Amino acid sequence: METRRDIFQAIADPTRRAIITLIALQAMTPNAIAEHFASTRQAVSKHLQILTECELVTQKQQGREIYYQLEVNKMKEIDKWMDQFRKIWQNRFNQLDKVLITFKNKKK
Amino acid sequence: MNSNLKFDFVVNKENNTIVVKREFAADLELVWEAWTTAEILDQWWAPEPCKAETKSMDFREGGHWLYCMIMPPDNQKNWGKQNYQKIVLHKSFSGTDVFCDENGIANPNFPTGRFENAFCEAEGKTLVTVTSTHNSFEEIEMIIEMGFKEGLAGSFENLDKYISIKSKKQ
Numbered sequence: 058m059e060t061r062r063d064i065f066q067a068i069a070d071p072t073r074r075a076i077i078t079l080i081a082l083q084a085m086t087p088n089a090i091a092e093h094f095a096s097t098r099q100a101v102s103k104h105l106q107i108l109t110e111c112e113l114v115t116q117k118q119q120g121r122e123i124y125y126q127l128e129v130n131k132m133k134e135i136d137k138w139m140d141q142f143r144k145i146w147q148n149r150f151n152q153l154d155k156v157l158i159t160f161k162n163k164k165k
Numbered sequence: 166m167n168s169n170l171k172f173d174f175v176v177n178k179e180n181n182t183i184v185v186k187r188e189f190a191a192d193l194e195l196v197w198e199a200w201t202t203a204e205i206l207d208q209w210w211a212p213e214p215c216k217a218e219t220k221s222m223d224f225r226e227g228g229h230w231l232y233c234m235i236m237p238p239d240n241q242k243n244w245g246k247q248n249y250q251k252i253v254l255h256k257s258f259s260g261t262d263v264f265c266d267e268n269g270i271a272n273p274n275f276p277t278g279r280f281e282n283a284f285c286e287a288e289g290k291t292l293v294t295v296t297s298t299h300n301s302f303e304e305i306e307m308i309i310e311m312g313f314k315e316g317l318a319g320s321f322e323n324l325d326k327y328i329s330i331k332s333k334k335q
Binding site for chain 2: 068069074139141142143145146147148149150152153154155156157160161164
């Protein structure tokens with residue numbers, strides 16, 4: 058089976074969401090990120106790998122250290138996607154508005 | 166969109182719920198009827214240009230609504246079923262949302278969600294709160310992806326219609 062890697066997979070996991078929140082403020086090294094979690098460094102590094110594959114974070118070399126930073130533009134895709142679902146309900150409710158008007162007029 | 170009517174849409178990742186609130190300019194009884202009568206549901210439940218068609222409906226606790234969404238251009242039918250579990254007249258009804266075939270047999274490849282629709286009247290308007298709860302965020306993703314296909318086709322057409330109605334009024 059082909060592994061699916063997209064932003065929605067990235068945010069489907071609570072630890073990854075916590076990592077996103079953490080590095081949203083500033084770019085951090087894997088060690089600094091791992092300090093915030095009870096899980097092992099390997100586990101955190103696996104999450105960082107998935108986030109990288111989803112293109113939600115990128116690595117940046119600074120001296121001897123690697124820093125992970127959040128790709129803010131990629132996060133905006135999530136908003137766009139949620140917005141589509143929101144529109145479905147809007148669409149549905151706009152239709153109900155019309156139906157209600159018709160029924161109100163009939164009853165008068 | 167009718168801008169003077171309240172609309173709220175929130176996805177809670179923490180407890181895997183989607184909460185949609187919408188106000189309607191009609192009294193509670195009429196809005197309740199529109200949500201619980203097959204003939205009226207068929208007129209608005211499917212986002213344009215899809216059409217909803219009821220196969221059977223029995224609005225009582227333990228009953229269900231079996232319907233399909235007909236999607237252009239090839240008129241493909243997607244079947245869905247709402248199982249009613251708890252009904253409090255003119256207040257709320259809740260149950261499960263199932264993807265199924267035309268005989269109402271659940272499709273095991275699709276997640277079952279829970280829904281609760283609550284109705285509340287204030288100053289001649291009726292506020293409806295739809296809460297759908299899922300087992301995981303992945304399931305929400307799946308639901309949204311499927312809805313997305315239906316919704317995307319319709320969103321622009323509906324916008325056109327809306328604009329034409331608006332411009333006629335002015």
